[in-house]
Amino acid sequence: MLLGPRLPLQGADQCREFLVRFAPGLASKPKGPKRDGQAHVDPFENPDPDLFIADLSIEHFLVLNKFPVMPQHFILATKEFKEQTHLLEPNDLAAAFDCVRAYAATGRRLFAFFNSGEESGASQPHRHIQFVPEDTQQIKKGESGWLVLADKMLHAQYRDQLPFRVFVEWLGDLDADTLHAMYLSLFTQAFSAINDRKPTTDEFRGAAGFSYNLAMTRDTMVLCPRVTEGAPLVDERGQVRGHLSLNGTLLSGSVLVKTEEERKFLIDDEAALKRVLVQACLPPRESKAGGN
């Protein structure tokens, strides 16, 4: 995988940078039942034995991603089919956080992300949460590795510089119910920002009603509502130079491109990424005072 230089979102501040990852494998990834227009085979109904890692609990298993975007990209999926668009349950979050904590216990960082809804970049309707570990090979080679944007988003000053809206909670040592309560708090904040009212009791059940990416690290949970799945990459003459699709990896500080031309375009035109982010996410709120 080729990495591009980091792209500043605003100004040249080191903090506000994205890594452009060249992931040509993305082109062969199934687009999902609605976008492929072909009969859908659920990859998590009978996971490929060559990719299967382990049963994690009576409800979840772990499997390697067949189309990894980063080394050791793996997936936690529910054994029984559950909807990807429905709100996560306490056990889903607890299982994901167990994985993050298990990595932390060995001194490695693990980034978890969940894509939910038509515009989130999700392709599979069977509930799953994805993980990418910090790339130790990259660190060994002296490359700076990962910025883990989600962790930086804990700081209001950092969030306020972003051209899109996120909702953030700090995670300490939590039990499953508290973790879930934090997720519901993020959901409530995002729902209220979108609908100008709080969700009713019924709206805490079933489908979330909007697209979002959720990210979790050892310290942070971030929810980023999504408006479009991506946007064309358009140059200053109005010519389309490719298409950038975004999913939860965005909250790790990475964007994934399918072609060398897209990679080069994003690197040459530093404002292009920001233009896509602005279209794909909610605008930042106007007041910059504190909180989320």
Ligand code: AMP
């Ligand atoms: P998403 O596109 O966010 O819904 O995530 C679904 C993930 O499942 C993608 O990252 C795919 O690469 C991955 N995937 C698709 N088919 C398989 C498969 N048969 N086994 C394991 N992972 C798969």
